[in-house]
Amino acid sequence: MDIxxxxxxxxxxxxxxxxxxxNGFDGALTMLGLILGFLFSTPTDINNIINxxxxxxxxxxxxxxxxAYVSESAERKYVLTKLENAMITDLSQSSHAHAARIVPIxxxxxxxxxxxxxxxxILLPLWLYKSGVVLPISPLIISVFIAMTVIxxxxxxxxxxxxxxxxLSGIRTLLVGILTAALIFVFVG
Amino acid sequence: MATxxxxxxxxxxxxxxxxxxxxxxxxxxxxxxVVHLAVIEVDENTETVQLELxxxxxxxxxxxxxxxxxxxxxxxxxxxxxxSQINVNQQD
Numbered sequence: 001m002d003i004x005x006x007x008x009x010x011x012x013x014x015x016x017x018x019x020x021x022x023n024g025f026d027g028a029l030t031m032l033g034l035i036l037g038f039l040f041s042t043p044t045d046i047n048n049i050i051n052x053x054x055x056x057x058x059x060x061x062x063x064x065x066x067x068a069y070v071s072e073s074a075e076r077k078y079v080l081t082k083l084e085n086a087m088i089t090d091l092s093q094s095s096h097a098h099a100a101r102i103v104p105i106x107x108x109x110x111x112x113x114x115x116x117x118x119x120x121x122i123l124l125p126l127w128l129y130k131s132g133v134v135l136p137i138s139p140l141i142i143s144v145f146i147a148m149t150v151i152x153x154x155x156x157x158x159x160x161x162x163x164x165x166x167x168l169s170g171i172r173t174l175l176v177g178i179l180t181a182a183l184i185f186v187f188v189g
Numbered sequence: 190m191a192t193x194x195x196x197x198x199x200x201x202x203x204x205x206x207x208x209x210x211x212x213x214x215x216x217x218x219x220x221x222x223v224v225h226l227a228v229i230e231v232d233e234n235t236e237t238v239q240l241e242l243x244x245x246x247x248x249x250x251x252x253x254x255x256x257x258x259x260x261x262x263x264x265x266x267x268x269x270x271x272x273s274q275i276n277v278n279q280q281d
Contacts, residue, residue: 001258009205010205083203087234087235087261091260094257094259095259095260
């Protein structure tokens with residue numbers, strides 16, 4: 001059975017979607033917070049900003065992978081044991097046992113890579129600026145716009161699950177981003 | 190050598206894969222496999238199903254391996270239609 005089949009067998013599509021949204025949101029808001037923090041502070045060297053943001057992204061990625069793997073593999077083993085008890089048979093050669101090994105890895109990768117990839121996208125203007133590309137406005141401002149756009153798009157993605165209107169769902173998550181920015185401005189700016 | 194053309198099995202399976210996925214998986218095992226699956230009893234975590242497979246030549250070991258792969262267990266072989274290779278060719 002392929003990975004798609006194993007995910008379907010364990011009904012993990014919903015969990016994967018939730019982890020993608022939750023940790024993707026974490027990545028976007030963390031980057032937004034860091035970049036706004038730098039924007040409201042005394043000007044800092046672009047290399048320092050990239051290093052700090054990359055450090056946070058990598059930490060989010062590792063945290064996402066390890067926490068999801070540990071919790072999901074324990075959960076899958078529990079479900080497999082429960083099923084083995086119900087079937088009164090050893091299922092080690094079955095797709096269920098294969099799924100108990102593979103699905104936690106898939107979920108962990110989604111949970112870890114979602115914040116990393118989103119963070120890398122948000123940091124793109126900083127790299128472009130560093131490599132000498134002339135930008136019309138400050139790379140930090142562009143990064144804030146990208147972060148807000150990603151937050152809006154995560155809301156749009158959620159609307160596909162909830163059946164809510166896409167713009168309403170997008171605006172709702174965007175408001176969370178704006179609220180975050182406002183709180184940072186109040187306490188830091 | 191004799192071949193199996195029809196077999197009825199009593200199988201205990203988890204709820205997932207469901208009856209549709211289970212039957213489709215077995216039907217994909219070979220050419221001209223016809224699978225009839227009937228759910229006999231449903232428990233909290235398992236269900237008992239009766240499987241009827243028809244094909245010009247059923248690979249029983251492959252069917253058994255597929256049943257195990259899907260997390261199910263074969264409880265009994267209830268009916269078998271077997272015939273010699275000559276008969277198969279004559280009927281074809």
